Amino acid sequence: MIDKQHLLNSQQMAEFVARGFLRFDELVPAEINEAVMRDIDRQAIKGAPAGTPLSQCYAGTALRHMLDLPEVQGLIQSLVGEDPLFDHDAIHVREPNEGKAQGLHADSIIDLRTHFDIQLMYFPHDVPLEMGGTLLLPGSHFRRVNEMDVAAYQNMRGQIAMVCKAGTLLALHHGIWHCGRQNKTDRRRYMFKLRLNPAVRQLRLWNTQDLEPGYQSQREIYTRNARDGGVQDILSRREPWFEAASGRLEIVNRIKLWRFLTGDNEFDVHYWLGRLENKPA
């Protein structure tokens, strides 16, 4: 069991629910990054059959050292439990001076669950802008699409190109739209991806000690003073690419996921669900 100090806090969980990702810059030390790069070069990274407990994967390797970092253990435990299941891994390569980027997509196939998998994206070397970086679209994780169906969308307001230093980690909800941006350098770009499935019910797995009594109380609607950085505030923030109407539904999607994660079936934001659930007998 990991020390609570390494678990995510409620603001981070709300960010994950709202935007579908968390970013941890330069989390992994240089010696592990360098060792992983050597293993990539030697093609020495070996995964496991789907469904294997993560604790049984990568024994004795640099990747195991990365996964055993308390901060990494803490974020994994907070999102998918203490010993999630290995789904698959992949070393994604973008070749030098590519002619085009990968098409925007969500991984796997259309997925109707409220339960979610995470994908860890690990950047073991520096990624400058001209090298591309993985592109991700914050807040796209609830959209029901099937893999490359969204490849027609070249650019969206608010998209993020992962420009980062070595040792940076992304934790993504499985539904996030993303792609490999064009690599305009003369060097190969690597990104290690690991998909994990929860093996326990995803219920209050993070450090919930910071949830103040009354944090979930209904607030006055349309107040401009609600930007307090709390859970309701975070879940109400629109992404720049949200359509006017569908953007409201995205907030409802977040409310439903927060209810699932907390077990609080009355939680609401801006009364979006409370209004619909008011059905006097």
Place this chain on the structure above:
Amino acid sequence: MATIRQQVLTLYLSTSALDSRVLGWSMYDGTGNQAHTTGDSDTPPYETGLDALRDGWRLLQLPVLIPPYPGEEYSTSFMKYGFVFEKLEDTGA
């Protein structure tokens, strides 16, 4: 041999109104002069769909408004308001 080539621009707008804000954009250039790809720009080519008309783009297709399928009223999927435009360029010399 015909030297007219088509440029196609799709703008994904905030509402079904052509003069609403551009949220997403894609462009394909049949002249071969420009090569667009995913994630190559953070700045939309126009602020609204109407701005594209004013710049000479011809509207080819409007999004059709379809009521939500029963049971799917609250789910989200593709961008709903994709407007397709074209320009014709003479590449002949």
